[in-house]
Amino acid sequence: MARWLKTSISASDKADADTKVRGIVEGLLADIAARGDAAVREMSVRFDKWDRADYRLTDAEIKSCLDQLTGQDLEDIRFAQAQVRNFAEHQKAAIRDIEVETLPGVVLGHKNLPVNSVGCYVPGGKYPLLASAHMSVVTAKVAGVPRIVTCAPPFEGKPAPAIVAAQHLAGADVIYCLGGVQAVGAMALGTESIAAVDMLVGPGNAFVAEAKRQLYGRVGIDLFAGPTETLVIADETVDAEICATDLLGQAEHGPTSPAILLTTSEKLARETMAEVERLLTILPTAGVARQSWADYGEVILCDSLEEMVAEADRIASEHVQVMTRDDEYFLKHMTNYGALFLGPRTNVSYGDKVIGTNHTLPTQKAARYTGGLWVGKFLKTVTYQRVLTDEASAMIGEACSRLCMLEGFAGHAEQANIRVRRYGGRNIPYATAAEKIR
Numbered sequence: 188m189a190r191w192l193k194t195s196i197s198a199s200d201k202a203d204a205d206t207k208v209r210g211i212v213e214g215l216l217a218d219i220a221a222r223g224d225a226a227v228r229e230m231s232v233r234f235d236k237w238d239r240a241d242y243r244l245t246d247a248e249i250k251s252c253l254d255q256l257t258g259q260d261l262e263d264i265r266f267a268q269a270q271v272r273n274f275a276e277h278q279k280a281a282i283r284d285i286e287v288e289t290l291p292g293v294v295l296g297h298k299n300l301p302v303n304s305v306g307c308y309v310p311g312g313k314y315p316l317l318a319s320a321h322m323s324v325v326t327a328k329v330a331g332v333p334r335i336v337t338c339a340p341p342f343e344g345k346p347a348p349a350i351v352a353a354q355h356l357a358g359a360d361v362i363y364c365l366g367g368v369q370a371v372g373a374m375a376l377g378t379e380s381i382a383a384v385d386m387l388v389g390p391g392n393a394f395v396a397e398a399k400r401q402l403y404g405r406v407g408i409d410l411f412a413g414p415t416e417t418l419v420i421a422d423e424t425v426d427a428e429i430c431a432t433d434l435l436g437q438a439e440h441g442p443t444s445p446a447i448l449l450t451t452s453e454k455l456a457r458e459t460m461a462e463v464e465r466l467l468t469i470l471p472t473a474g475v476a477r478q479s480w481a482d483y484g485e486v487i488l489c490d491s492l493e494e495m496v497a498e499a500d501r502i503a504s505e506h507v508q509v510m511t512r513d514d515e516y517f518l519k520h521m522t523n524y525g526a527l528f529l530g531p532r533t534n535v536s537y538g539d540k541v542i543g544t545n546h547t548l549p550t551q552k553a554a555r556y557t558g559g560l561w562v563g564k565f566l567k568t569v570t571y572q573r574v575l576t577d578e579a580s581a582m583i584g585e586a587c588s589r590l591c592m593l594e595g596f597a598g599h600a601e602q603a604n605i606r607v608r609r610y611g612g613r614n615i616p617y618a619t620a621a622e623k624i625r
Contacts, residue, residue: 189498192456193486195445204393204443212397215368216376223378230369235312237341241380242365244346249362252351264317264353270543271321275329275562282563292579299566301331302407304382306374307359308389309339309350312366313441313475316390317353318540322547322560323388323409324357330565335359336374336384340366367391368398375402388560390415390547392441409560413550414483415440417535418504418524420449420495420517425510425531427458431466433508434459436536438479439472445483447502449495456486496520503554506535523554581611588621 218226232238244252253261286296307323310316320337327335337359339350346364354362363381365373371391377383386407387399399408417437421430434446450456463480467473489495496517499507503523511517514529521527525548526538539546548559574580584603591600597618604615615621 189487189489189494191485191487192453193460193484195483195485205397208393208397209401212368212394212401215394216372216398216401219369219372219378220376224380227365227369227373227378227381230367231365234369235340235366236344237364237366239364242363243380244351244362244364248346249351249355252346252348253355255348256352260349261352261356264321264349264356267318267541268321268325268353268357270541271325271545272329274543275326275545278562279329282566290579290583292574292576293583294573294575295570296572297568297570299563299568301327301333301565302385302567303332304334304336304384305332305386305388305565306371306384306406307335307337307354308371308374308387308391308395309337309354310366310389310391310395311339311342311347311350312392315342315347315350317347317349318546319389320350320353320357320359322545324354324359326545326560326562327388327565328358330562332565334361334384336361336363336381338363338365338370338374340364340370368394371395371398371402375406386565388547388564393443409547409564410549410557411551411553412547414443414445416445416447416505416525416550417508418447418449418499418502418506419508420499420511421452421455421459421509422450422511423452423455424512425455427455427462429510429531430455430459431462433534434463434484435466435470435476435480436534437506438476438484439470440475440479442475442478443483444479445485445504446480447485447487447504449487449489449498449502451489451491451495453488456488460486492516499524503549503552505548505550505554506538508535523552525549525554525559577610580606581613584611585621585623588615589623592618592620 282299284298288294305327309319324335337354341364371387373381374384375387388409390412396412400411415437419430419433430448438444438446448459467477470476487498489498499521500523505525507524508528509517510531518529526544528535538544545560549557584607587603588600607613607615607621
């Protein structure tokens with residue numbers, strides 16, 4: 188039976204924090220809906236200390252941001268985007284339109300159509316997270332989205348050069364320097380200066396995540412996302428230093444980011460906890476990582492691989508780093524995760540930044556029912572039908588007529604009956620089920 192050597196704060200404390208965020212966001216979105224640009228501008232000043240008449244970056248501003256980066260910076264951004272694009276293109280190639288004659292004279296099909304416009308949020312208040320531009324904009328481009336808008340907050344009082352460069356190189360059509368609820372609210376609802384989009388994608392803080400949740404339905408979203416999560420599954424084949432490094436590497440995202448060690452080795456568990464404390468004395472981002480580890484870190488000891496799989500599926504973590512003597516066992520048996528990182532040669536940071544898989548992934552147990560952002564999220568699979576012959580229309584119509592009347596839908600039944608009369612030559616009384624011809 189699994190036992191905890193370290194636990195996180197209580198579920199009720201987490202729920203209380205969520206409730207406070209929910210109320211604040213509801214009020215902010217209502218203000219944007221009512222007052223448009225004026226509300227957005229006030230929020231930008233209030234939350235980001237950032238004020239300008241038009242938050243859209245000009246071509247000259249974009250060029251200035253690119254000029255501030257070194258040649259190596261730009262080469263690295265292009266390299267990362269090439270990896271994301273390559274994998275997305277392979278994913279797109281696996282999606283195909285179909286058309287099939289299911290019965291004589293009955294043709295059914297589906298097409299995969301890109302959504303018409305997407306708003307990509309790129310977080311950057313604490314860190315300039317340019318990788319999120321790769322993940323959203325490049326993937327949307329591969330899907331064929333015609334209009335891609337991006338928003339990222341100012342960093343240290345100005346547009347973050349690296350984020351702007353990533354957005355531009357990825358192919359964004361319009362770039363705004365705007366953050367938080369005001370950004371996603373403006374993109375989803377539309378204002379006098381910002382045209383509304385059909386879909387919102389991209390990670391963000393608790394307020395951005397809650398705004399996306401409340402806006403879902405008025406626009407599509409990629410997924411419900413909360414703070415970054417990481418789960419390290421390890422046994423005695425690896426050491427405490429690599430486990431602690433992988434835990435803290437994600438804990439530095441924010442003070443509410445869960446970082447969990449799942450292991451069959453009590454020795455490794457206790458050594459990892461000690462190593463976390465040592466690394467926190469030298470990690471430059473220890474201020475954030477320490478709070479995250481203290482409040483949301485967990486260490487769980489299991490008796491077997493099977494029990495670790497069961498616990499991992501219960502946790503349903505966004506990122507799962509597996510370093511055991513049988514990593515393939517977890518790939519074969521786990522069902523609830525955002526992304527797997529198999530073996531000590533890879534890690535979550537590779538997926539976050541450069542390797543090519545998408546880093547916008549399900550959190551807060553959403554991995555039980557969805558995967559992460561991918562090219563297919565930007566596509567709508569829509570169906571169509573053709574009936575080619577009189578005989579096929581009459582045959583389908585007879586069955587449809589009877590099923591409609593079984594449900595009490597006489598008007599539906601008449602849609603079928605009129606075709607049975609015209610194409611099948613049968614005199615069916617009005618609003619009556621078509622009898623089966625023996």
